[in-house]
Amino acid sequence: MLLTFFLTTLLSMPPSQATPPASPDVDTCLGCHSDRSMAVTLPSGETRALYVDLDAFRKSVHGNKLSCTDCHQDMTSVPHDARPFTTKRDFTLAYYEQCKRCHFANYTKTLDSVHFKALERRDRMAPTCVDCHGAHDIAPPHRPKARLSQTCAHCHEGVFAVYAKSVHGRFLEKSDDVPGCTDCHRSHDVAGPRDVNWQKRTPELCSACHADKALMKKYGLSTAVTQTYVADFHGMTASLQGAGTPRESSVVALCTDCHGVHDIAKVNEPGSRVLRANLVKTCSRCHEGASENFPAAWMSHYEPSWEKAPLVYGVQLFYDILIPFMMAGLLLQILLHFWRVVVNR
Amino acid sequence: MSTYFTRFTVRQRTEHVLVMSLFILLSVTGLPQKYFEAPWARWMIDVLGGIDRIRWFHRAAGLSFTAMTAFHLMFAIGSVASGRSPLSIVPNRKDFTDAIQTLQYYLGRAEAPAQFDRFDYRQKFEYWGLVLGAVVVISTGLILYFPILFTRLFPGELVPAAKVAHSNEGLMAFLVVILWHIYNAHLNPDVFPFDKTIFTGKISLERMHHEHPLELARLKQIQDIEEP
8 A cells, every 4th residue: 555655656756857947058148159259338338248158168067067047047038138237246246146046055154254244344346156266167166275275365465475475375285284265264154354253263273183193293293282272371261261252351362373373384483483582572462571481481382291391290290199198198097087986986 | 054265366266267268269269270171160160250250259369368378477477476476386296196196096006095285286287288288379379370570580481380389289278178177177076067166266175175185284274274
């Protein structure tokens, strides 16, 4: 009975490879749009090319999946109706939401981005999907990985130039291990530098790589950096502050406050902020009046040991012995006393 | 109607109430900082209003404790210097022999426990433990409070060493109070449930016979004591 029902249902279902509803194919559109000189002059005086490079489109990720009207849905009649756009940017801003019909998850993420916030403020230059991904020639954005960051560099030139000289940026094109822009700032829900909740996650972001034993071993780096940071005053404070509290309420040094942000250098490079010679200056950014002795109050991510911090290690060892010894002695005396009282009764 | 002796002055009783309150406040705000990664510590920090507030209270209580300790020590030094102090709290050779004899008595190897004067060896141990512990937590606490000032004169490595010393000394003090002081002042069958002397300042003749016979003998030489 159940089987019959199942089979009937199955057979009555439409075939999975349904033919798409009739729509003009790419060749129809290219009948006009393959003309290289085709363009329209907008009221702003800008010229908008209407030529479509079919080769580029065919090579794009959508080349064998979409046809023109999947995105240009409103182009239903030929010749097309007049469009209300006065500038090229008007056109881009009006069309970028076409992507969300398929890429809904990523579109939704962009609503949380610093870019969308700019758009909300009516910053018409705020980037939309096509500004980063392109339109007809869309290629996988992360192949090669360096391409992601180079995309950001189109607008964020200054930051990229600084980053390119950093210990990470220098190896951007040589290795996929180093973080590019999106590894820290994310891609669709791009976090801006003044996003407090994102700033507070800095130790977590850095730890994603710097606590990865296999990855750090490749470069001879210690993975104790997170634990030693959290064990000390700064890291403890950072780990305890709720995500909601503004950073200003209690200033605390995050990874980037000592190591720098886009300009992060190797710890032993002359320009490094955490090089011994530069430490007083780095500490003084928060600890006004810090002297030459002050930086040694921080154990430079080392675990206390006889070699690295003998005094700290020694004091800890002293208490590790004293406390159990003391408590055992007192407990013994209490038990003996109690026993004597019981016996005497 | 039993006879009572005045054991503690109003100043001493006030000091005890103060040190008790500050000790509780310092433990409640200090231990969660030492074990901040533990879930119970996170919960306490949340409940008390966050790490910034907990630090503020810990420092305020610490400064009060510092002022109190300074007052106590100045008073003690003053009374010793002016010859008014009986020096009855100062440890001496008898305390060591008392301790050995008492332990032997507990083990059944001595006929009777040691006889004590005004303070027994356990009380002296606790008093000097508190004074010594106070010196450690106050000095290291001030280093942690004013690291910039401190490192103008001293090496930086003393700061993390001070942190280790401060938190361990605090933990030890907490454990000693929880185990030793709570036993001696509350759970000890001799005083159970509560030794009120430090709050009322009074101690009964019966307890004087039992706990401080040497002091009682001294007192009898200088004043008339009516035995019931």
